[in-house]
Amino acid sequence: MHEPGRLFRETWISGVRKHYPGEPKPSYVAPWSETPEWERQAAAAVEGQVRDFIEVSGKNTGKLSREQKGRFVALCWIAQIHKHFDAPKPSYVADWEDLPSWQRETDADIFEAVEGA
DSSP, rough: OTTTTTTHHHHHHHHHHHHHSSOOGGGOOOOOOGSOHHHHHHHHHHHHHHHHHHHHTTTTGGSSOOOHHHHHHHHHHHHHHHHHOSSSOOGGGOOOOGGGGGHHHHHHHHHHHHOOO
């Protein structure tokens, strides 16, 4: 059994390296061992929500578009930000349309990684 949230984080790092234009902030690609505890908890929660969503959908999430998959991850993440921060920066809770394309692609990658696990 893998550590909850680790697949999320590893896929995030891989996605940032693949989709981010230029050199990402070090915190974007920090390994699991250097990830803050709140972020580990949030990653585990969202990874679990994706797994649960796949299960309650009768494993039919393969029929969703990449955008729909990414939107689900993004929305779950926003809820975690509100859980861990009383007054988050607007960029931390931005709607899908306001996210940079690299982040949208990475969120979709996360869903697909959980889906394929």
